Amino acid sequence: MARRLGVTAALFVALLLAGAALRAAGEPTTDWSFNGTAIEACSCPMFCQCYFNAAPAAHHAGHEATHFCKANLAYKINKGNYGKVSLDGAKFWLVNDLGGDFSKGQMDWVIVYFDKATTKEQRQGIEVIFKKLFPVQWKSYETAEANIDRWEITKDGAIATMDGGKTAEVRLKRFQGITNDPVVIQNLKYWGAPRNDGFILMPNEVEAFRTGSKAFEFKGTNGFLITVDMNSKDAG
Numbered sequence: 267m268a269r270r271l272g273v274t275a276a277l278f279v280a281l282l283l284a285g286a287a288l289r290a291a292g293e294p295t296t297d298w299s300f301n302g303t304a305i306e307a308c309s310c311p312m313f314c315q316c317y318f319n320a321a322p323a324a325h326h327a328g329h330e331a332t333h334f335c336k337a338n339l340a341y342k343i344n345k346g347n348y349g350k351v352s353l354d355g356a357k358f359w360l361v362n363d364l365g366g367d368f369s370k371g372q373m374d375w376v377i378v379y380f381d382k383a384t385t386k387e388q389r390q391g392i393e394v395i396f397k398k399l400f401p402v403q404w405k406s407y408e409t410a411e412a413n414i415d416r417w418e419i420t421k422d423g424a425i426a427t428m429d430g431g432k433t434a435e436v437r438l439k440r441f442q443g444i445t446n447d448p449v450v451i452q453n454l455k456y457w458g459a460p461r462n463d464g465f466i467l468m469p470n471e472v473e474a475f476r477t478g479s480k481a482f483e484f485k486g487t488n489g490f491l492i493t494v495d496m497n498s499k500d501a502g
Contacts, residue, residue, distance in 0.1 A: 299497040300346040300353070300395045305417065305426045307436045307473035307489035308337035313465070314488040317454060320369035333366035334374070336482045338436045338473050340426035342417050344493070348391025357381040357414040358392050359428055361475045365405070375406035375480065379428060381414040398501040399494070401458045423468060424491055434475045438468035438489040451490075458501070459494035466491040 308314055310323040314335065322335035339360040346353035358380055365374030378396055380389045393409070412434075416427040421440065428434040443449040450464040470489035475482050 295498070296349045296391075296394070297498045298346070298348045298391055298395060300343065300399070301493065301495045302341045302343045302346065303419070303491065303493040305340040305419065305424045305436050305438065305491060306337065307438060307470040307484075308335050308487065309473075309482070309484045310335055310488045312441075312469050312488045313451065313467065313490075316364060316368075321367050322364055335364040336475070336484070337362055337364075338426075338434055338475060340414065340417060340428075340434075340436055343392075346391075346395075348387070348394065351385075351387045351391055353388055353391055356384050356388050356392065357417060358384070358396070359412070359414055359426075359434065360396070361434060361480075362404075363480070368402070372403045372405065374404070375408075376400075376404050377408045377410055377480075379410050379412045379414070379433075382411050383414075395496075398498075399458050399496065419491060431474075431476070433477050436473045436489070437471040438491070439471055441467045441469055456492060456494055459496045460500045461495040463493045 308316075309325065310316060314322075316322050316335050322333050324333050337360070339362075341358050341360070343353045343356045346356075358378060360376060360378055362376035363374040365372075378393065380392065384392070412428040414426070414428055415430060416425055418425050423440055424436070424438040426436045441449050449467040451467065452464045454462075454465060456462045456465075468489045468491060470485065470487055472483065472485050473487065473489065474484070
């Protein structure tokens with residue numbers, strides 16, 4: 267999500283306020299840690315303006331323009347725990363639309379998909395971490411499960427699929443820089459995570475959600491890889 271009055275200025279303040287409200291509500295204090303990598307893509311042009319503004323890019327249909335950011339975020343946990351429950355290797359997937367104006371920290375909708383291979387205890391931990399990583403309000407919040415059957419990163423791209431692509435799919439292709447090294451944006455805030463290793467820019471060949479009334483598909487729009495790190499002490 268002028269410098270982003272999103273996950274930088276105004277929205278960052280909204281994130282802090284939302285996080286404080288959640289803490290005041292008395293959430294469980296189980297210790298947890300999370301180091302995870304996301305294969306991520308959205309409907310915005312490259313690079314997603316949501317990281318610098320309080321509204322997504324405009325999409326035109328005829329003479330009408332609407333603002334939205336419809337995204338797929340496929341996560342694999344490199345190393346993590348929720349209390350005594352190991353989260354190492356667990357996968358989860360977010361499908362969402364940030365809506366047209368998120369300056370007050372309220373987004374449109376999100377569906378959190380748990381990989382079918384995850385246990386009940388792992389899902390509980392992932393859901394707690396999700397709410398800390400994305401400390402915002404959603405007009406619509408749902409959970410579901412699917413088979414996250416492909417999650418691959420190579421030097422030249424990345425692929426993630428749910429149910430063989432029937433439910434969702436993301437395919438990224440490396441953006442060519444001056445050299446063959448990745449093009450990386452550093453020192454940019456990623457939601458509620460205090461640490462990340464940079465946004466590795468990889469425009470998508472396709473990013474699609476293919477089930478239900480919220481289905482969408484975009485080609486050639488924003489995409490990147492990112493590894494984030496946070497824990498329960500960071501979240502307060």
